Amino acid sequence: MKILVINGPNLNMLGVREPEIYGSFTLDDIEKELKQYARELDFSIDLEFFQSNFEGEIVDKIQNALDKFDGIIINPAAYTHTSVAIADAIASVNIKTVEVHLSNVYSREEFRHNSYIAPKCLGQVAGFSKTGYKMALLGLYEALK
Numbered sequence: 001m002k003i004l005v006i007n008g009p010n011l012n013m014l015g016v017r018e019p020e021i022y023g024s025f026t027l028d029d030i031e032k033e034l035k036q037y038a039r040e041l042d043f044s045i046d047l048e049f050f051q052s053n054f055e056g057e058i059v060d061k062i063q064n065a066l067d068k069f070d071g072i073i074i075n076p077a078a079y080t081h082t083s084v085a086i087a088d089a090i091a092s093v094n095i096k097t098v099e100v101h102l103s104n105v106y107s108r109e110e111f112r113h114n115s116y117i118a119p120k121c122l123g124q125v126a127g128f129s130k131t132g133y134k135m136a137l138l139g140l141y142e143a144l145k
């Protein structure tokens with residue numbers, strides 16, 4: 001089972017970026033923990049990680065996932081609230097996708113309450129910090145196996 005994990009803009013800055021909201025761990029910490037969790041869940045899970053600050057690169061990555069990946073976990077970061085293009089890309093490839101947010105976007109500013117991505121997804125996990133990625137993987141795994 002091949003799962004693509006996509007992280008959007010500024011998530012490469014985790015560890016430095018607003019630690020009171022996002023914590024003091026890095027993106028590398030999230031990836032290592034998720035790899036370990038995948039092994040515990042099922043040895044056949046194969047994860048690939050991708051981070052970009054560019055909307056078009058994320059669209060390209062989703063398009064290229066067609067016929068290569070069984071599922072996608074995505075934290076679209078700020079593009080969650082703005083990107084029709086990423087939402088359309090997910091709808092185009094028809095690959096089961098789970099949206100993740102470290103913070104509880106619904107308890108933050110109003111503009112973070114809308115997601116263009118969530119309606120194209122199997123589900124959304126928000127507010128559980130880096131554990132949210134594991135929750136997303138478990139949900140996706142159960143839906144795909």
Ligand code: DQA
Pocket residue numbers: 009010011075076077078079080100101102103104105112
């Ligand atoms: C975020 C929430 C977004 O609103 C924000 O723009 C981010 C991170 C989260 O993981 O909590 O960059 O996706």
